Amino acid sequence: xxxxxxxxxxxxxxxxxxxxxxxxxxxxxxxxxxxxxxxxxxxxxxxxxxxxxxxxxxxxxxxxxxxxxxxxxxxxxxxxxxxxxxxxxxxxxxxxxxxxxxxxxxxxxxxxxxxxxxxxxxxxxxxxxxxxxxxxxxxxxxxxxxxxxxxxxxxxxxxxxxxxxxxxxxxxxxxxxxxxxxxxxxxxxxxxxxxxxxxxxxxxxxxxxxxxxxxxxxxxxxxxxxxxxxxxxxxxxxxxxxxxxxxxxxxxxxxxxxxxxxxxxxxxxxxxxxxxxxxxxxxxxxxxxxxxxxxxxxxxxxxxxxxxxxxxxxxxxxxxxxxxxxxxxxxxxxxxxxxxxxxxxxxxxxxxxxxxxxxxxxxxxxxxxxxxxxxxxxxxxxxxxxxxxxxxxxxxxxxxxxxxxxx
Numbered sequence: 549x550x551x552x553x554x555x556x557x558x559x560x561x562x563x564x565x566x567x568x569x570x571x572x573x574x575x576x577x578x579x580x581x582x583x584x585x586x587x588x589x590x591x592x593x594x595x596x597x598x599x600x601x602x603x604x605x606x607x608x609x610x611x612x613x614x615x616x617x618x619x620x621x622x623x624x625x626x627x628x629x630x631x632x633x634x635x636x637x638x639x640x641x642x643x644x645x646x647x648x649x650x651x652x653x654x655x656x657x658x659x660x661x662x663x664x665x666x667x668x669x670x671x672x673x674x675x676x677x678x679x680x681x682x683x684x685x686x687x688x689x690x691x692x693x694x695x696x697x698x699x700x701x702x703x704x705x706x707x708x709x710x711x712x713x714x715x716x717x718x719x720x721x722x723x724x725x726x727x728x729x730x731x732x733x734x735x736x737x738x739x740x741x742x743x744x745x746x747x748x749x750x751x752x753x754x755x756x757x758x759x760x761x762x763x764x765x766x767x768x769x770x771x772x773x774x775x776x777x778x779x780x781x782x783x784x785x786x787x788x789x790x791x792x793x794x795x796x797x798x799x800x801x802x803x804x805x806x807x808x809x810x811x812x813x814x815x816x817x818x819x820x821x822x823x824x825x826x827x828x829x830x831x832x833x834x835x836x837x838x839x840x841x842x843x844x845x846x847x848x849x850x851x852x853x854x855x856x857x858x859x860x861x862x863x864x865x866x867x868x869x870x871x872x873x874x875x876x877x878x879x880x881x882x883x884x885x886x887x888x889x890x891x892x893x894x895x896x897x898x899x900x901x902x903x904x905x906x907x908x909x910x911x912x913x914x915x916x917x918x919x920x921x922x923x924x925x926x927x928x929x930x931x932x933x934x935x936x937x938x939x940x941x942x943x944x945x946x947x948x949x950x951x952x953x954x955x
Contacts (some may be wrong), residue, residue, distance in 0.1 A: 560647050567640035574633035581630070581775045584826035585770070588615055597621065618763045629874045638737035645730060649674070649723055655931040659720035673718055674727060681711065681731045689771070697771070701778070701813075708809055710734070712802040720932055721797040722790050728805050729786030732779050739772040777820070791877040793921055793928030794847040804843050811831050811839050828946055848925060868913040870952035875944050880906050880919065883935040892916040920949035 559897040588600030599617035603610060649657045657674070665673070684707055692700040711731055715724035747765035754761040785808045789795040795804060818832040839947040867873065887894045904918070905911050912919070922929040922943035923937060930937055 556647075558924060560644070563640055563643050563647065564768065567637065567644055569635040570633055570640060574637045575784075577630050577633055578773070578776055578780060582773065583823040584613065585615065586820055588613075603853055618766055619751050619755055619761045623752065627752070629745070629748075634737050634740040638733060641730065641733060645674070645726075649726065654934070657719055657723045659723075659927075659932045661927075661933055662716075662720065663718045665718070670719065675770045677711070677714070678731060678734045679728065681707075682735055682742075684740075685735045686742070693768075697774075701775075704775070705806075709802075709806045712805040716802040716805075721801045721926075722794075722931075724801060725786050725789040725796040725805055728827075729783050729789075732783050732786070735777055736776045736783070739776055744769040765824065778816050779811055781808075781811070781815055787890065795843075795925040796930035797845045797922075797926035800846040804846055807839050807843050808847075811836050814839070839871045862901060864910055864916075866911040866913075867916040867949075867952045868909050870948055872944060872948035873909075873913070876919070876948045877909060877912055879937070879941045879944065880912050882936045883930055883941070884919075884923070885937065887930075916949055920945060924949060 549558075584602065588602050590600040592601060594601060594614065596614060597616070597620075598614035601612065601614045603612055605611070614671060643752050650671050653670055657670050658665050658667070685704065688700060688703050688707070692703065708728070712724075712728055715727045715731075718724075747769045750765050751761040786805065796800075797880060798804070812830040814836045818829055821829050885906050886892065888899055888900045888904050890900070890905060890907065892898070892900060904915060919929075924942050925932065927942075
């Protein structure tokens, strides 16, 4: 009989792989075209009537690139549309959202300590928030269409901060960070699907009909493309955050998520300024580092207080002999080992998550750091606190780990 659990795991892996591949393609083309647009030489009177040009060398060949501010005089043959990277990144990401967070809602989406939701309620909030995010963003763009674009970006940042707080008020920390990334990515992909590509199609239709296209369509498309450029790096951070409990399962998760968007702005400002030849603002890196240090402080990162053991074997022995280990062992066996076992007894689990087993003294001592980070310093484990780990028990884990790593 075929193992359908294993098949499901491989399907999830395949979708995740597709998501990464298409994401790389989309982000790569987005970064390239923004850099290309900013770096064009626009001080040349080109016979073709183009707005600017640039010469590039890559792969042993030279490329002569020209950009038309509105459109060329005639419709070119073999026009390439950059859209499918965006579409498939969103589609594969949404499939992952369904597979991991909707089908595994009680593990990853719902935390009764935050909001005791039914599965259908949590999924409904998720879907509605993604749709309303695009509506709110698009409305802001229409309101501030003629305003200073910095004003629009500040307004958008306000929406993102509000959504950070909202998501951490209804979902588990892990799901909150992931949803903020999905919220932002939905805006980005909808920009391509609803604004950029339709505007380009209007221009193409005008060219084919012999009409002169209106420059406003290109201007609006460029505005949305620029927004995508500044939102990309935060989305990557938010998608990766589910691997780091200090990012998603602490008291200030919503504030950490908000600060991540500021780091995205400072990093992109540096590269965009460099590509546009308007300066080399090294100060942006200093600001980025300071924001990241602030994020680490907010997450109460233990690296500033705890000395890591030298070797894995020495570590296991050290932790097993440390004061409080017997209490921690009882906590782990009672709260964690029903899943983290050679034969998990939790319904629906066929193997230990991430192959981590916590049944023997050695196994528990060897995973001391992860137990400390995920169940002591943060509330990442147990997922949604399904086994009802008490705050006193988390405190015992923290005390044991710090005692073992003290000077």
